[in-house]
Amino acid sequence: MQLALLKALNEERTARRAAIVVTALGTGEQRLVKAVDAAKDELHEMLERRLRSGKSGTEETPKGKFFLTVFVPPPRLVVTGAVHVSQELAPMAQRLGYDVVIVDPRTAFATPERFANIKLIADWPDKVLPSLAIDAHTAFAALTHDPKIDDPALLHALSKDCFYIGALGSKKTHATRLERLKSQGAADTQLSRIHAPIGLSIGAVSPAEIAVSILAEITARLRLGEEPRK
Amino acid sequence: MQQENLLGTAAAWRAEGRKVALATVTETWGSAPRPVGSNLVIDGEGNFLGSVSGGCVEGAVVAEALDVIESGKPKLVSFGVADETAWEVGLSCGGKISVYVEPVT
Structure with a gap:
């Protein structure tokens, strides 16, 4: 060489x-x-x-x-929301080889006690995400259920070429989310990149099962490079 | 997924003026401990970092690397049960691997 x-x-x-x-x-x-x-x-x-x-x-x-x-760079998973699902999702994603970062400005949620050995940033996503340099080997999941936190993060992710974007919430929640994001200037073609309701449809109930369905969807996107079947 | 920065080391060693060879696993059959693409970085003194097997054939690869550094020509070498030298170098796991050894020039 x-x-x-x-x-x-x-x-x-x-x-x-x-x-x-x-x-x-x-x-x-x-x-x-x-x-x-x-x-x-x-x-x-x-x-x-x-x-x-x-x-x-x-x-x-x-x-x-x-x-x-x-x-290829090691894949990364960036999550907004230091919530119960994230507590299951983060260690599972690490086992799959992802560098995991969790962002949540709510200091009651974002505690090292709840997230041992996970990179945790207790600040607002619009402040933090630009410094994370989200790229084509990054998956992004919005899990807070709180538009104040998830919306700016989604808008940022949509402006990047991350290989996966997912957002927690029912079809109804997602429909209103789409309206909000549209009113903030996001185009339909961009918005169609968001996987919502997040995760493969496997009837997941518990936080751990939801984490499995999210990681299955992310894996399909990473390895098949196409829209996974819902 | 996390790989130590062997290629960074290869460039750094070269920058120090050391002679360097790079070995890469190109094919595996059966039970092989390190996947295709795994690297071993070797210098002209026989120092090495990384792995191409679970430690079974590294010695032989280092010897090949010194040869490659000397000749300046890359070569493809195989180790495995079908090879008489397999036992000598100790790939006793029953696997078979091909390793591409090239000089960094």
């Missing part, structure tokens, strides 16, 4: 941008494909599939055997 390529790769990794190193196993020829350039590449189908799965591997092509080393 050329040092210049290694440095360029490390730059992408540090900036939390995905990239693939393509190595021709026959000749040793190597190139770096940044995620933004994957669609333009001659191997774009393979590259895009591998960027979604995050898995490195060997590909046979008419031009020979290539090894694709895939670098």
Whole structure:
């Protein structure tokens, strides 16, 4: 590997941008494909599939055997609401490999006692979220049920290319939420990105079951790269 | 998911003027302890960080890496039960792996 390529790769990794190193196993020829350039590449189908799965591997092509080393940043889960569901959701998400951040300005909820070993920020989302640099490897879930907290956070998430946005609340709650967000300037095409009611429909009742349904939906979005079936 | 920053180390070692090789698991069969894409970073003195197996074949990969650093040419090496050297280097878990070893130049 050329040092210049290694440095360029490390730059992408540090900036939390995905990239693939393509190595021709026959000749040793190597190139770096940044995620933004994957669609333009001659191997774009393979590259895009591998960027979604995050898995490195060997590909046979008419031009020979290539090894694709895939670098995707660890996924993150940003949640508004230090609520009961979040207490179950956060440790489960950590087991799935997510860096978890919970944001809730209500200091009665956001206590280290309720969230051991979880990154917790007791402040308003519109103040905090911009500094978190929400990106394509981030999932966002609005779980407070409180428009004062969830709405600004949703508007921020909608302005970013996070791979998943979900919001807790019934269909009725969501309909009124959509009206509010629209009146604040959000377009219909943007709003359709919100998964609500949040989570796959598995009849979840307890906070832990709701956490499972949310993580199943997030996983489907991450791994299938398409709208999971409700 | 959390990976130590082996590629950062590779670049840093190179910047210090050390000779460096990078080994990457390209294929696995059967029970292999480290997934495809796992890295071992080796310097010209035989110092290494990371892993390509559960510690079974690292010694052999380091030897290959020193060879690669010397020749400047990458190579693809395999370890496994089908290989006579498997027992010698101790991949006794019954798995088989291919490792791409390349110089960082």
